[in-house]
Amino acid sequence: MIYLPANDESIVKAAGIISGGGLVAFPTETVYGLGANAYDAKALAKVFEAKGRPRFDPLIIHIAAIETLESVAALSLLSADARKKLFLLAENLMPGPLSIVLPKNEKIPGIATAGLPTAAIRFPDHDVAQKLISLAGGAVAAPSANPFGSLSPTRAEHVRDKLGDKVDMILDGGPARIGLESTVLDISNDDIRILRPGGTPKEAIEKVIGFKLCPQQKTQTFGSESDQQTPLPSPQSLVPNPQVSPGQLKSHYAPKTPLFVVDREKIIKQPYKTGCAFLFFDDFTANEWLKAQKHTEKAAVRVLSGAGNALEAASKLFETLHELDSGNYERIFAQFAPPDGLGEAINDRLTRASC
């Protein structure tokens, strides 16, 4: 495995590897992606292999120019109204942390979309990602560069530690700016909806399209070890349902350490116990908790954003969970974020990371 800091020379090398059918982990503004040529079915099979990802979980196709939408999507299959919305969204929110589900172009192999007639398309807002995608032929399929179901990588080191030699090359572009995956928005039919909350807040999308979105679909509970009552559906039963986005699985993005997530009032009352770590949203709550405790000298206390800024908190979430997860704690208690803006995506990931 080649591990290099991202610069013009290493990006050219990485593009050569992707064009030759290999796998490259690369930085984006959300999390690191595990990229392969989106038109190369064999290379895409390697992505599923490296991640241990079920074949029924479709990949996001990354592009580096709005014009490439024509090559990866079948825009003629969209209604005039959906096309209008797409171009409004593209004009206002691309590049950025938004993946739009559209009818797929026949040039994209079925394995990329897990047999679905749709593909999620994203134009990342990151120089390294854009250069790499352009040089590698314009369309790179990339899931987050982590083993399936575990925490997403916000640093190149996370990819190296978790995937190592399963990838041909890792481009190190430093820590991810947003630190949470993109919002997945389905506009492939008239029932426009968010399949996964993420780096683009719902409010920003509503402002562009001019109306309120329906509340997010209820969480899918299959795949959750904590919910043994719910039988696992067969992979076949998932394929025809384009609404099922495995980012919606109840248990996903999970650390190994048991994590409990509670609201502000409850975490303040949670007594300190040796071996437990506490993850607060802001200093205000952390200080109130500290005041209420007797012995906290050895307490592992982390705060996502001292001032309670959701953008800062989002960018630190996975990073802090990675750090706490390697600290051998018995359990982690975490505080929910205020639910508006990016808080929705933060709470979504905390809930899925919890037991």
Ligand code: TXA
């Ligand atoms: O920010 C991101 O989105 C990162 C970076 C690397 O771009 N990528 C990412 O990919 O998070 P992944 O594969 O870990 O998550 C993609 C999500 C999955 O929940 C998948 O099911 C959903 O997008 N998805 C992809 N194509 C879809 C489709 N055609 N219909 C419904 N959901 C889809």
Ligand code: MG
């Ligand atoms: Mg992922």
